Amino acid sequence: MATTATIDAMRPPVPAEPGSGVYSKKLGMWVFLASDVMFFTALIGSYIVLRFGMTDTWAKPGAVLNVPLTGINTFLLICSSVAMVKAYAAIADGKKYFLRKLPGQRLQDGGLKFWLLITIICGAAFVGVQVVEYIKLVGHGFTPSGYREGSLLAEHALADPIRYGAGVGGMYGSTFFTMTGFHGFHVTCGVISMLYLYFTKVLPEKYSAQDYAGIEVIGLYWHFVDLVWIILFTIVYLV
Amino acid sequence: MTTTPQPTTHVRPNYMLIWLYLFIMTIAEVLLAFELPVSQNIKLVLLLILAIWKAMLVALFFMHLKFERWRLRLIFIVPIPLALILISAGILEKIW
Numbered sequence: 001m002a003t004t005a006t007i008d009a010m011r012p013p014v015p016a017e018p019g020s021g022v023y024s025k026k027l028g029m030w031v032f033l034a035s036d037v038m039f040f041t042a043l044i045g046s047y048i049v050l051r052f053g054m055t056d057t058w059a060k061p062g063a064v065l066n067v068p069l070t071g072i073n074t075f076l077l078i079c080s081s082v083a084m085v086k087a088y089a090a091i092a093d094g095k096k097y098f099l100r101k102l103p104g105q106r107l108q109d110g111g112l113k114f115w116l117l118i119t120i121i122c123g124a125a126f127v128g129v130q131v132v133e134y135i136k137l138v139g140h141g142f143t144p145s146g147y148r149e150g151s152l153l154a155e156h157a158l159a160d161p162i163r164y165g166a167g168v169g170g171m172y173g174s175t176f177f178t179m180t181g182f183h184g185f186h187v188t189c190g191v192i193s194m195l196y197l198y199f200t201k202v203l204p205e206k207y208s209a210q211d212y213a214g215i216e217v218i219g220l221y222w223h224f225v226d227l228v229w230i231i232l233f234t235i236v237y238l239v
Numbered sequence: 240m241t242t243t244p245q246p247t248t249h250v251r252p253n254y255m256l257i258w259l260y261l262f263i264m265t266i267a268e269v270l271l272a273f274e275l276p277v278s279q280n281i282k283l284v285l286l287l288i289l290a291i292w293k294a295m296l297v298a299l300f301f302m303h304l305k306f307e308r309w310r311l312r313l314i315f316i317v318p319i320p321l322a323l324i325l326i327s328a329g330i331l332e333k334i335w
Contacts, residue, residue: 021308030314037315041322049329061272071269075262082258085301089251223301227294233265234290238272239283 029217033224036186040228043182044235047175056167063163064142064153065176066133067237073129074233077187080122081226087115088219094209112215116194116202119222123191130184134177144177146170176236183232186225193218252300264293 051058095111102109141151146169157164268289299305304312
């Protein structure tokens with residue numbers, strides 16, 4: 001793996017709390033993420049118990065949910081995660097600019113302003129696609145309380161109850177919308193926070209190679225949201 | 240009282256390569272779920288392995304856990320066995 005040498009990229013030179021060895025904002029974010037691990041575990045654990053404790057089988061993967069669309073959405077979130085870490089690396093190197101031509105390079109070099117904007121766009125696109133997915137699903141009759149009577153999916157479930165998990169439609173709908181909804185809420189909060197940082201700190205160039213704690217802290221949150229989606233995508237859409 | 244940490248050196252990972260791994264593994268997951276003619280149980284195990292592998296890549300390289308001190312890593316690691324206990328307890332209660 002090709003690597004680039006750098007000086008202590010994970011510890012911005014700001015005062016650290018004694019004991020933990022990291023500054024308090026970062027420590028606070030890690031403690032919050034630890035609590036969020038338990039929050040999502042409760043949701044995922046409930047899903048596993050409900051799904052595998054049922055005598056009726058769940059709907060087959062791809063029968064109700066649009067997996068190719070969500071696959072593209074997963075790709076968007078992975079792209080936003082890599083853009084976030086590139087934004088972090090850019091400001092750690094003191095690159096506050098948007099794009100700049102560097103000597104000896106064919107492509108322009110992206111700075112903090114560029115990579116954070118890409119992160120925000122990909123994150124917002126993820127939320128947008130999820131909203132479209134929800135609208136389509138509800139339109140076809142898949143709601144948090146199961147298949148709506150008289151809807152297209154209810155007819156399909158009647159015709160092929162095994163493939164569409166007709167016996168557990170309500171449980172399937174409620175777990176699906178709860179898990180993906182809470183994740184979508186996390187993504188929305190992340191996008192709003194990044195927009196706030198972008199206009200109040202990044203554009204006025206308040207971050208520097210000496211102080212970029214805000215970027216590191218929001219980055220940790222954003223990667224965690226990506227990490228949770230990787231697990232959710234597998235257990236909700238593919239299994 | 241605050242202290243300033245002493246600068247240490249480490250190598251920065253190639254983030255684009257990690258992105259490529261994640262992309263390839265996502266495609267592999269979708270193909271495995273819908274195209275490969277393997278049994279459901281094997282499919283489930285392989286999909287979970289791929290998901291955990293991807294999650295670890297994000298945690299280790301994007302969240303930089305690989306380069307953090309152990310005391311900070313523990314904050315993230317400690318809830319994971321607790322999470323497993325929570326899920327196991329739920330499953331066991333359902334079985335009993």
